[in-house]
Amino acid sequence: MKADxxxxxxxxxxxxxxxxxxxxxxxxxxxxxxxxxxxxxxxxQNEERLFYYGMKVVADENSxxxxxxxxxxxxxxxxxxIGEVRVIRSYLYKSLRNRLIRTVSHGSKTLSLEEETPxxxxxxxxxxxxxxxxxxxxxxxxxxxxxxxxxxxxxxLIYLRFYEGLSVDEIVGITGMxxxxxxxxxxxAIEVLKGLGKDVFxxxxxSMTFGxx
Numbered sequence: 001m002k003a004d005x006x007x008x009x010x011x012x013x014x015x016x017x018x019x020x021x022x023x024x025x026x027x028x029x030x031x032x033x034x035x036x037x038x039x040x041x042x043x044x045q046n047e048e049r050l051f052y053y054g055m056k057v058v059a060d061e062n063s064x065x066x067x068x069x070x071x072x073x074x075x076x077x078x079x080x081x082i083g084e085v086r087v088i089r090s091y092l093y094k095s096l097r098n099r100l101i102r103t104v105s106h107g108s109k110t111l112s113l114e115e116e117t118p119x120x121x122x123x124x125x126x127x128x129x130x131x132x133x134x135x136x137x138x139x140x141x142x143x144x145x146x147x148x149x150x151x152x153x154x155x156x157l158i159y160l161r162f163y164e165g166l167s168v169d170e171i172v173g174i175t176g177m178x179x180x181x182x183x184x185x186x187x188x189a190i191e192v193l194k195g196l197g198k199d200v201f202x203x204x205x206x207s208m209t210f211g212x213x
Contacts, residue, residue, distance in 0.1 A: 049089070
């Protein structure tokens with residue numbers, strides 16, 4: 001089951017919604033000084049994003065939710081000793097990724113970030129039937145179907161680059177990969193998506209850029 005760590009009676013702020021602090025530096029400083037309001041803002045702005053990202057690292061919903069909630073509990077309990085953080089989202093992503101990898105290394109789950117060999121190109125013909133009136137649920141299902149042909153590492157990087165809009169340098173900081181490796185995997189993923197057809201490629205990338213998957 002998903003751990004219950006929601007604040008303010010379960011009302012959750014949408015990712016990216018503005019809070020009362022003007023910058024990450026100001027927000028983090030208030031949080032470290034013990035401001036519960038600042039902590040709640042960090043939680044609400046990042047909880048769902050962390051879950052969606054975590055699912056790209058370990059495809060197990062319960063494990064990811066537990067790791068996200070444990071991350072925030074640990075964050076609050078050890079706030080005074082963490083140090084300066086300039087980009088909160090990147091810090092949290094890196095922390096969650098490391099936490100999930102540690103969980104896997106202890107043998108509880110299987111991590112799937114090693115290089116995988118996607119299916120042959122000729123077997124990747126997916127008919128989307130794209131329509132402006134398509135329901136969101138159907139759109140999300142079809143996007144996931146397309147992305148499923150990518151390796152786990154490609155999915156993770158595509159998510160960070162296009163959905164989260166992170167720079168390559170920020171992705172380096174989160175994943176610990178070399179820039180050349182990131183470019184290589186992103187390029188390979190984009191070529192696979194382009195191979196499905198121009199309309200499919202644009203549909204997936206634009207959907208990830210302007211709406212959650």
